Amino acid sequence: MMKGVISTVEGGKQLLTLTKDYYLREAVFAATHKFSGICGIEIFPVDEYAVGVWLTPKKDMTDDELNRIAQDLSEELVDQQIRLDLEKRNGWIRELIVKQAFSPLDNLEAEVAKK
Secondary structure, eight states, rough: OOOOOEOOOGGGGGGEEEEETTOOHHHHHHHHHTTTTTEEEEEEEEEEEEEEEEOOTTTTOOOOHHHHHHHHHHHHHHHHHHHHHHHHHHHHHHHHHHHHHHHHOOOOHHHHHOO
């Protein structure tokens, strides 16, 4: 899976360009939220196929530190997208467990067979 393209621009900023085919909006916001206290973050549409994430260094942050943050954010984006994909595929199991825990189903096997 493509992690995104990271490039450095003037002033030490980092730009991650992410393909919308790989990353849902929810994954981008969940991942960037985890890094919002570490560096400045701006999310913006690049075009209809991609979204950009600007990372701006805080005072006294080296280029190497910001580059490491960009790499970590790239990995977090993959993790968040995988979580969303798994929820989409297997979320019904969690819902079934909650139903069974709070209001036991008469025929659990029939509920499972529906899926």
